[in-house]
Amino acid sequence: MKSKIKVGIVEDQLLFREGIKAILINWDIFEIVFESADGFSVIDKLEKLTDLPDILMVDLSLPPLDKKEYSGLHLTIALAEKFPEIKVLILSVHNDENFMAELIKNGAHGYLVKDCNPLEVYQAIVAIAEKGSYINSRVLKAIQDSMAKKAKPGKKLLTYISPREEEVLKLTCQQFTADEIAEKLFISVKTVNGHRNNLLLKTGSRNVTGLVTFAIRNNIVQL
């Protein structure tokens, strides 16, 4: 008999975490060796662990602790660096195509939307354990689309939001005008508008309302 697949779960919503555990228990090939309610402490906790998980299921929309940035994407990047042997399976409520590709590019081995069924969870984990990755057709398409965008030389591709742009975006979502943001960041209004224009381009939005939904979707701001 093969040894069990060691699974870790990083998910802030306790109810959901318990739910996943309860589902995984149905198959006795899984063993839950690690749990965390936030992304912030995961690396530290893993370093103290002797029995590392083979696969870590990570919620994309982890809440930020204090002012620290620690979304599922940040954690994925950190894991790829410090624990490359651990495979990352992303769990997300959203269905953002750009973000799927972004995550896979940054070291995630699979992407599951939270409205999938338990069987798909099973399949995803087994596929990652055996073949190293689980890419369903939807995610595959997202990656291809993302590639296609980059292939086009003319169109400025979304290299994703720069730190400064993210600051402007956050303040914009908090109902601050460009003038107020300029004051807060000690920069010119022109610069703020420049950042906003770049944001509109990068996110493909027409106006600030698009920026707000983008920010919420991608967990740049929390509700």
Added chain:
Amino acid sequence: MKSKIKVGIVEDQLLFREGIKAILINWDIFEIVFESADGFSVIDKLEKLTDLPDILMVDLSLPPLDKKEYSGLHLTIALAEKFPEIKVLILSVHNDENFMAELIKNGAHGYLVKDCNPLEVYQAIVAIAEKGSYINSRVLKAIQDSMAKKAKPGKKLLTYISPREEEVLKLTCQQFTADEIAEKLFISVKTVNGHRNNLLLKTGSRNVTGLVTFAIRNNIVQL
């Protein structure tokens, strides 16, 4: 021995639904007699059911089917009318105080935030079954605050968004300008701006970004 508490679950995310079921199974006083992935069909399904649930757990953020409006709030109102004997326990990811009060006012018997722990789920269901309601301190405070707002005579209270305002709000969130909304709704731009002004007042927002977050928070639009 007392008879089991019959529980129904209305939740679109299968994984979460399975999770809740898995948790409830831990206590043998619960019996799951009903399940639905959408709010739209719940009333119909219940009418065909002989063994009605005592308590229905309803996800607040149910996705709308087609153009039909069927959020947790709509379902709660419909249930209160057609099946007043079924107690409604709301499950929500958000923590919006106004919405809590609104739901309780419209017939919900309890409100649980999704990041609560399994024990609280147990307590909530048992409390509703035995005492008819489960109001924790946070929800209680929300109701009190909501009451307090209404007590103030001067301040225009949020009588909540009128249907037309909601239409304008939705289109605004979809990045349409006032002109475009006017065209779509066959009304004057002036009227659209009037609705927008009212929305700003009612929601206490400074600009459209505030409207978008309000709409998302209150599930008027989905992500």
Added chain:
DNA sequence: ACACAAACAGGTATTTATACCTATGCTTTG
């Protein structure tokens, strides 16, 4: 029948946001 709120429409004025440009100093990366 009256009060009230919603939906509608209009006006004026100001403030913000957006669309296009250019341009420079500074990193990072190939």
Added chain:
DNA sequence: CAAAGCATAGGTATAAATACCTGTTTGTGT
């Protein structure tokens, strides 16, 4: 070193949103 992206700042225009008003019609509830 060259190329690229970032952050900065500026200009010129127009489009859009917001802050104030006034008013009519219609339907609903008391």
